[in-house]
Amino acid sequence: MSHSNHATEQVLRSSGVDVRKCMRCGKCTATCPAFDEMEYHPHQFVYMVEKGEIEKLAASPSIYKCLSCFACVDRCPRGVEPAKLVEAVRLSVIRKQGQNHMSPDAIPALLDEDMPQQLFVTALRKYSK
Amino acid sequence: MQRIGVFICHCGTNIAGTVDVKAVAEALSHEAGVVFSTDYQYMCSESGQQLMREAIREHRLTGIVVGSCSPRMHEATFRKAAAAEGLNSYMVEIANLREHVSWIHKDMKEATEKAIILGRAAIAKVHLNAPLQAGESPVTKRALVIGGGIAGIQTALDIAEAGFEVDIVEKSPTIGGKMAQLDKTFPTLDCAACILTPKMVDAAQHEKITIYAYSELEAVKGYIGNFKAQIRRKARFVDETKCTGCGICTEKCPMKKAPNEFNMGFDKRGAVYIPFAQAVPKVATIDADYCLMLKNGKCGICSKVCGAGAIDYKQQDEIIEREYGAIVAATGFNPIDAKVYGEYGYGTCPDVVTSLELERLMNAAGPTNGTLLRPSDKEHPHTVVFVQCVGSRCTETDERGKPYCSKICCMYTAKHAMLIREKYPDTDVYVFYIDVRTPGKNFDEFYRRAVEQYGVHYIKGMVGKVTQNGKQLRVQASDLLAGEQLHINADLVVLATAIEPDKTARSIGTMLTASMDTNDFFTEAHPKLRPVESPTAGIFLSGVCQGPKDIPETVSQASACAAKVIGVLAKDKLTCNPCVASSDELLCNGCSSCEKVCPYGAITYTDKEFRGPNRTTLIRRVASVNPAVCQGCGACTVACPSGAMDLKGFTNKQIMAEVDAICK
Ligand SMILES: Cc1cc2nc3c(=O)[nH]c(=O)nc-3n(C[C@H](O)[C@H](O)[C@H](O)COP(=O)(O)OP(=O)(O)OC[C@H]3O[C@@H](n4cnc5c(N)ncnc54)[C@H](O)[C@@H]3O)c2cc1C
Ligand code: SF4
Ligand code: SF4
Ligand code: SF4
Ligand code: SF4
Numbered sequence: 070m071s072h073s074n075h076a077t078e079q080v081l082r083s084s085g086v087d088v089r090k091c092m093r094c095g096k097c098t099a100t101c102p103a104f105d106e107m108e109y110h111p112h113q114f115v116y117m118v119e120k121g122e123i124e125k126l127a128a129s130p131s132i133y134k135c136l137s138c139f140a141c142v143d144r145c146p147r148g149v150e151p152a153k154l155v156e157a158v159r160l161s162v163i164r165k166q167g168q169n170h171m172s173p174d175a176i177p178a179l180l181d182e183d184m185p186q187q188l189f190v191t192a193l194r195k196y197s198k
Numbered sequence: 199m200q201r202i203g204v205f206i207c208h209c210g211t212n213i214a215g216t217v218d219v220k221a222v223a224e225a226l227s228h229e230a231g232v233v234f235s236t237d238y239q240y241m242c243s244e245s246g247q248q249l250m251r252e253a254i255r256e257h258r259l260t261g262i263v264v265g266s267c268s269p270r271m272h273e274a275t276f277r278k279a280a281a282a283e284g285l286n287s288y289m290v291e292i293a294n295l296r297e298h299v300s301w302i303h304k305d306m307k308e309a310t311e312k313a314i315i316l317g318r319a320a321i322a323k324v325h326l327n328a329p330l331q332a333g334e335s336p337v338t339k340r341a342l343v344i345g346g347g348i349a350g351i352q353t354a355l356d357i358a359e360a361g362f363e364v365d366i367v368e369k370s371p372t373i374g375g376k377m378a379q380l381d382k383t384f385p386t387l388d389c390a391a392c393i394l395t396p397k398m399v400d401a402a403q404h405e406k407i408t409i410y411a412y413s414e415l416e417a418v419k420g421y422i423g424n425f426k427a428q429i430r431r432k433a434r435f436v437d438e439t440k441c442t443g444c445g446i447c448t449e450k451c452p453m454k455k456a457p458n459e460f461n462m463g464f465d466k467r468g469a470v471y472i473p474f475a476q477a478v479p480k481v482a483t484i485d486a487d488y489c490l491m492l493k494n495g496k497c498g499i500c501s502k503v504c505g506a507g508a509i510d511y512k513q514q515d516e517i518i519e520r521e522y523g524a525i526v527a528a529t530g531f532n533p534i535d536a537k538v539y540g541e542y543g544y545g546t547c548p549d550v551v552t553s554l555e556l557e558r559l560m561n562a563a564g565p566t567n568g569t570l571l572r573p574s575d576k577e578h579p580h581t582v583v584f585v586q587c588v589g590s591r592c593t594e595t596d597e598r599g600k601p602y603c604s605k606i607c608c609m610y611t612a613k614h615a616m617l618i619r620e621k622y623p624d625t626d627v628y629v630f631y632i633d634v635r636t637p638g639k640n641f642d643e644f645y646r647r648a649v650e651q652y653g654v655h656y657i658k659g660m661v662g663k664v665t666q667n668g669k670q671l672r673v674q675a676s677d678l679l680a681g682e683q684l685h686i687n688a689d690l691v692v693l694a695t696a697i698e699p700d701k702t703a704r705s706i707g708t709m710l711t712a713s714m715d716t717n718d719f720f721t722e723a724h725p726k727l728r729p730v731e732s733p734t735a736g737i738f739l740s741g742v743c744q745g746p747k748d749i750p751e752t753v754s755q756a757s758a759c760a761a762k763v764i765g766v767l768a769k770d771k772l773t774c775n776p777c778v779a780s781s782d783e784l785l786c787n788g789c790s791s792c793e794k795v796c797p798y799g800a801i802t803y804t805d806k807e808f809r810g811p812n813r814t815t816l817i818r819r820v821a822s823v824n825p826a827v828c829q830g831c832g833a834c835t836v837a838c839p840s841g842a843m844d845l846k847g848f849t850n851k852q853i854m855a856e857v858d859a860i861c862k
Binding site: 090095098099100101110140144146148 | 541587591592593595596599632658659660661662663674675676678681683
């Protein structure tokens with residue numbers, strides 16, 4: 070397990086998650102509504118980040134399948150907040166590509182009657198950091 | 199001027215490995231008042247003590263400084279050795295050269311320097327030491343046990359068997375506690391009632407035991423050997439001395455709408471009730487919240503049908519006062535309220551129950567006479583899902599759960615799963631676990647039997663949510679080893695809810711000045727070496743109120759606790775700690791600061807006459823400390839703004855002299 074690799078540190082720092090608190094109960098994965106869509110599941114995010122396998126995670130479509138519903142964050146008995154890791158990995162990918170940054174001011178222009186409000190919240194979470 | 203002897207111990211290499219003991223003894227030999235200074239390999243050994251005794255005789259020593267391990271280890275040893283030579287024990291001081299020096303430093307030069315400084319401080323203190331005499335206080339030879347669960351019952355029985363009187367104060371109408379509600383018990387699967395009720399009867403019939411059921415502790419005063427307790431005997435509206443327990447009133451009572459707490463609210467009981475057939479004392483109790491007569495004066499049926507004339511609607515709470523030499527806390531536990539776990543559907547889906555509720559649903563004396571039926575439609579469940587660790591093992595800051603492992607749920611869930619599979623082999627049973635924790639004699643074998651012999655499906659994973667799906671429950675869970683998310687249609691979901699100390703424990707702890715941890719479990723005087731005593735003298739701990747335990751562990755601890763209580767009651771007099779506070783009446787201004795900070799209630803005030811100027815007298819309010827209650831914590835000496843309060847053996851002057859010696 071490598072804790073020193075830069076990408077891991079960046080994810081840990083930007084997410085604020087303490088992966089060592091995880092007791093591997095699997096309640097996050099039991100809760101996750103996007104389970105079927107995902108290659109890796111919330112408890113695996115935690116374990117993979119702990120092992121420093123950021124690249125594997127970053128390359129997986131799972132990070133875009135996460136609904137940012139935060140059910141895993143809400144239910145985790147140990148306060149681990151797995152979804153924040155997904156978000157951090159996603160961010161690290163976006164940052165690397167140097168694109169897709171969206172400012173809050175840009176959002177009103179995109180408003181569309183049919184779009185569920187939650188999408189905006191998600192968009193903000195995904196892009197506005 | 200004192201004649202001081204200094205003894206520097208090597209403690210093998212424990213001290214001598216890091217501290218130059220010879221240099222320390224040499225340096226301290228030049229201190230004022232030191233007439234003898236030496237080092238020795240093991241001061242605590244027979245020959246080490248002999249060395250000290252000879253030096254006391256030969257050099258007519260009046261004070262001793264030992265540079266050794268912590269005073270917690272051998273202060274008593276050296277005090278005894280000094281006393282054997284006629285030197286007052288309190289003329290001995292320890293400089294802690296092991297825990298405070300050698301074990302925490304690496305550099306010999308620095309460590310030696312620090313050892314010399316600590317030795318100087320001890321010498322400075324000995325110069326101001328005065329001989330102290332320990333007083334004595336008598337012992338009331340009766341014990342109070344708070345809580346009549348299996349813990350309280352066992353402790354009371356053992357104390358009574360040793361020939362001492364014991365009172366049990368139980369807040370509910372009967373003793374028995376949670377064990378009375380259980381069906382079978384792991385790991386042997388014997389019926390809980392069959393092994394508990396004989397003990398309840400023994401307690402009731404024992405001539406040395408008095409049971410105050412339906413009673414609560416109101417106030418406690420005093421100290422080890424001499425406690426005074428006020429007990430509130432709550433009005434049952436039934437004369438305990440007349441009631442024969444025939445139960446006719448409970449049958450005839452027309453008000454049958456009270457939830458039956460013994461059956462976890464699955465059925466109703468009358469306003470007048472006896473909790474269960476083997477209740478002790480077997481006496482009816484009227485529930486004032488439901489009784490029609492007490493509420494609006496209309497009914498009175500129970501009074502008419504009672505052949506013994508025991509019903510008394512005018513009965514009032516009564517406060518009695520009793521004296522005790524020792525007090526035992528045995529207030530037990532309760533499961534947490536599972537309603538906080540909305541995702542599991544408890545409280546909204548009737549077929550989601552807690553493990554304690556399941557005990558009643560499987561108990562032959564329970565609401566279904568022992569046939570397992572779903573609460574919603576009284577049908578046989580065919581798929582049962584158990585969820586472990588509900589509210590246990592959460593992070594410290596979690597608002598819903600507890601940070602500790604509740605310890606008993608892994609085993610009772612294996613028991614439940616096994617019993618269901620045995621009685622109803624057509625039932626599928628799933629257990630979702632994080633870890634299966636089974637340390638204990640025959641415990642892991644028991645759990646493996648559930649898996650191997652009874653075919654219980656143990657799945658490593660957790661349940662995420664439970665929703666009502668028509669007549670069934672839909673359970674969404676993870677199977678971590680298979681990497682799957684499962685969706686199970688279940689008929690019954692059982693939550694192994696965390697346990698927590700009884701809600702009244704905190705107020706009992708405050709009354710007894712017994713310390714508790716952040717989870718409201720009582721803390722022990724030492725987690726390893728004094729596990730059944732509270733740090734407060736005379737207060738002892740029995741059962742789950744000290745930490746999660748199963749029955750075998752509870753009973754062992756209860757008996758250990760009784761042994762400690764008997765140790766107190768068997769003495770006619772107790773030696774008091776002479777290092778207690780006392781206030782200088784001439785300096786005290788009666789401000790009450792000390793009383794407010796004293797955690798043991800040792801300080802009282804009296805109005806005293808003093809001589810004023812010009813032959814007048816003047817009445818002043820002054821503090822006085824009860825030496826038998828004072829534990830010598832020193833809080834008051836710090837709080838006192840006039841410097842009137844001082845601690846014997848640790849006077850302000852002595853402490854300042856030590857500080858001065860260190861800072862020199
Ligand atoms: C679902 C379930 C199944 C279990 N199955 C098993 C099993 O199969 N085998 C096993 O070994 N263990 C089992 N246990 C554990 C067992 O119940 C406990 O170990 C045991 O009951 C502890 O006894 P206790 O006397 O410490 O506490 P309790 O049983 O809680 O008794 C405490 C008593 O003190 C009284 N009280 C509380 N506060 C006050 C107060 N302020 N004043 C006066 N009285 C007070 C209460 O009313 C109660 O009567 C099970 C527990 C649960 C929850
Ligand atoms: S719910 Fe929390 S503790 Fe449990 S596996 Fe997921 S992240 Fe770890
Ligand atoms: S936030 Fe993402 S990972 Fe967490 S439960 Fe929702 S979809 Fe699953
Ligand atoms: S005993 Fe088992 S079920 Fe109970 S909290 Fe501990 S690990 Fe969880
Ligand atoms: S030393 Fe402590 S216990 Fe004694 S009287 Fe002062 S505050 Fe109370």
